Amino acid sequence: xxxxxxxxxxxxxxxxxxxxxxxxxxxxxxxxxxxxxxxxxxxxxxxxxxxxxxxxxxxxxxxxxxxxxxxxxxxxxxxxxxxxxxxxxxxxxxxxxxxxxxxxxxxxxxxxxxxxxxxxxxxxxxxxxxxxxxxxxxxxxxxxxxxxxxxxxxxxxxxxxxxxxxxxxxxxxxxxxxxxxxxxxxxxxxxxxxxxxxxxxxxxxxxxxxxxxxxxxxxxxxxxxxxxxxxxxxxxxxxxxxxxxxxxxxxxxxxxxxx
Numbered sequence: 001x002x003x004x005x006x007x008x009x010x011x012x013x014x015x016x017x018x019x020x021x022x023x024x025x026x027x028x029x030x031x032x033x034x035x036x037x038x039x040x041x042x043x044x045x046x047x048x049x050x051x052x053x054x055x056x057x058x059x060x061x062x063x064x065x066x067x068x069x070x071x072x073x074x075x076x077x078x079x080x081x082x083x084x085x086x087x088x089x090x091x092x093x094x095x096x097x098x099x100x101x102x103x104x105x106x107x108x109x110x111x112x113x114x115x116x117x118x119x120x121x122x123x124x125x126x127x128x129x130x131x132x133x134x135x136x137x138x139x140x141x142x143x144x145x146x147x148x149x150x151x152x153x154x155x156x157x158x159x160x161x162x163x164x165x166x167x168x169x170x171x172x173x174x175x176x177x178x179x180x181x182x183x184x185x186x187x188x189x190x191x192x193x194x195x196x197x198x199x200x201x202x203x204x205x206x207x208x209x210x211x212x213x214x215x216x217x218x219x220x221x222x223x224x225x226x227x228x229x230x231x232x233x234x235x236x237x238x239x240x241x242x243x244x245x246x247x248x249x250x251x252x253x254x255x256x257x258x259x
């Protein structure tokens with residue numbers, strides 16, 4: 001008899017820890033090097049540190065950032081010199097939508113709290129990326145809600161663009177439609193857009209179990225607690241390899257299914 005699994009917060013959390021552990025096991029980073037780190041990527045600093053002049057939506061990271069002030073300035077331009085990426089490839093993107101993309105870019109470039117999800121890649125412009133970061137559900141929902149009426153022509157923005165002009169253009173025969181056409185659900189947007197950089201969490205902002213794309217720096221950086229939680233979970237599971245983690249997951253899943 002087929003059983004339809006419904007991902008409860010507990011199952012989502014277990015899956016996130018397992019995903020983070022598996023991701024980390026494929027990188028060159030030492031297991032103790034998961035906190036307060038920067039990715040090995042095109043514009044990232046080698047080590048995080050204070051940046052008093054971070055611009056606008058990147059300012060939450062000014063006390064401890066992996067990005068420079070110049071990088072934060074470029075992230076707010078419609079066509080940034082950082083990657084020559086044009087948000088307005090299907091006409092003018094709405095301001096409320098673009099705000100989320102700038103916040104997403106600031107998190108990518110500036111955050112020192114993504115260590116548990118960093119993995120090695122073989123790309124000309126970076127040696128590391130993050131994968132399956134548990135994004136708080138409200139952050140994903142509001143991103144989708146604010147972008148559903150803007151337009152694009154692709155579901156995966158990580159690859160497949162026409163770069164002949166020096167900036168991203170829609171591939172031949174790729175029609176421009178609303179975001180809602182290409183991304184019918186919030187998860188389709190947040191998980192598909194950057195080739196699974198994010199995994200939508202069932203946890204909410206402030207839970208300590210999901211990464212917030214943006215936060216009020218007056219109340220501290222909540223993502224520090226989240227990174228510590230996953231790093232500690234991975235450290236407990238790591239010494240004996242995958243076995244203990246899987247043996248912990250299987251009984252819990254069976255109990256849930258049979259309960």
